[in-house]
Amino acid sequence: MSQITVISGVERRRMWSHEQKLALVEATMMPGANVAEIARRADVRPSQIYRWRRDLLDPTPTPASGFAPVVVGPDQHEAPERPLAMVIELGGAIVRIAADAPAALVTATLRSLKR
Structure with missing residues (x-):
């Protein structure tokens, strides 16, 4: 049984x-x-x-699609062109450095290109 x-x-x-x-x-x-x-x-x-x-x-619900609406219109204020001091092309990368860029930023940028 x-x-x-x-x-x-x-x-x-x-x-x-x-x-x-x-x-x-x-x-x-x-x-x-x-x-x-x-x-x-x-x-x-x-x-x-x-x-x-x-x-x-959680006060913000997760968006359903993951996309946000984008509205494209005319640019209200264009950024003034800054004079370039250097344009460097290395390994497919192009770096444009403005004449008034801080020296520390230029040094860090060039060191990162070296890697």
């Missing part, structure tokens, strides 16, 4: 109210709070609390 085991009781997946989630998230925001300890006391995983934190406290 075979044996059958019947598991009864509360199902493991619990439903948390908005207030319960918010209370746990707020507890993690207190100075010196330990998310792992708070999660252990509530019998949830720390990752669940981090998920609730992101969902409940």
Whole structure:
């Protein structure tokens, strides 16, 4: 004869109210709070609390498409042309250095080209 085991009781997946989630998230925001300890006391995983934190406290929703609208119009103020002191072409890179560029910037730029 075979044996059958019947598991009864509360199902493991619990439903948390908005207030319960918010209370746990707020507890993690207190100075010196330990998310792992708070999660252990509530019998949830720390990752669940981090998920609730992101969902409940993030004021900016994620954009649906990932693209932002761009409006192209005429340039209102054009940057004045600065006189060039040097134009360096090295290994496919072109560096234009203005006459009034700081010496430290020129030195750092040329050193980075050497690498």
